[in-house]
Amino acid sequence: MSLKDLCPVLHFGDLGDERGKLVVIEGARAIPFEIKRVFYIYDSDSTVVRGQHANRDSEFVLINVAGSSKVRITDGKEEIIVALDKPMTGVYIPKMIWKDMYDFSPDSVLLVLASTHYDGSEYIRNYEEYLKEMRDRK
Numbered sequence: 001m002s003l004k005d006l007c008p009v010l011h012f013g014d015l016g017d018e019r020g021k022l023v024v025i026e027g028a029r030a031i032p033f034e035i036k037r038v039f040y041i042y043d044s045d046s047t048v049v050r051g052q053h054a055n056r057d058s059e060f061v062l063i064n065v066a067g068s069s070k071v072r073i074t075d076g077k078e079e080i081i082v083a084l085d086k087p088m089t090g091v092y093i094p095k096m097i098w099k100d101m102y103d104f105s106p107d108s109v110l111l112v113l114a115s116t117h118y119d120g121s122e123y124i125r126n127y128e129e130y131l132k133e134m135r136d137r138k
């Protein structure tokens with residue numbers, strides 16, 4: 001499967017009306033997993049690169065609910081870059097995919113939905129180690 005198919009861009013419905021926009025994301029419905037954790041990243045300037053890890057057990061959906069950022073996604077072979085700049089659009093990132101978030105606008109609020117509670121030991125933060133684990137899995 002191509003990386004684009006593994007990491008689809010998701011479009012969420014807008015339930016807004018004349019009072020304003022409303023976006024709803026229900027776990028295991030609008031996204032492929034039940035949500036166990038939510039975190040958001042803001043006040044990262046445009047020179048910062050965040051992420052720089054893969055997760056053995058966690059799946060994520062990334063949504064810029066304000067402003068914009070980019071996420072570079074790779075499986076060690078292919079690479080795609082997704083521009084996140086709409087509150088109604090997110091990208092799904094399954095387990096064992098390496099990701100870097102960067103190019104944050106000053107008003108960027110990057111919302112992350114995760115399938116797990118936090119466990120630092122399931123993070124792979126060394127790219128060479130990630131490549132080795134990917135090779136060993138085959």
Ligand code: TYD
Pocket residue numbers: 037039041050051052053118
């Ligand atoms: P880090 O994983 O480096 O952030 P990102 O990859 O999103 O740039 O996390 C920064 C710190 O926060 C690190 O010490 C781990 C901690 N942290 C938690 O305790 N819980 C969490 O859910 C997350 C995402 C991070």
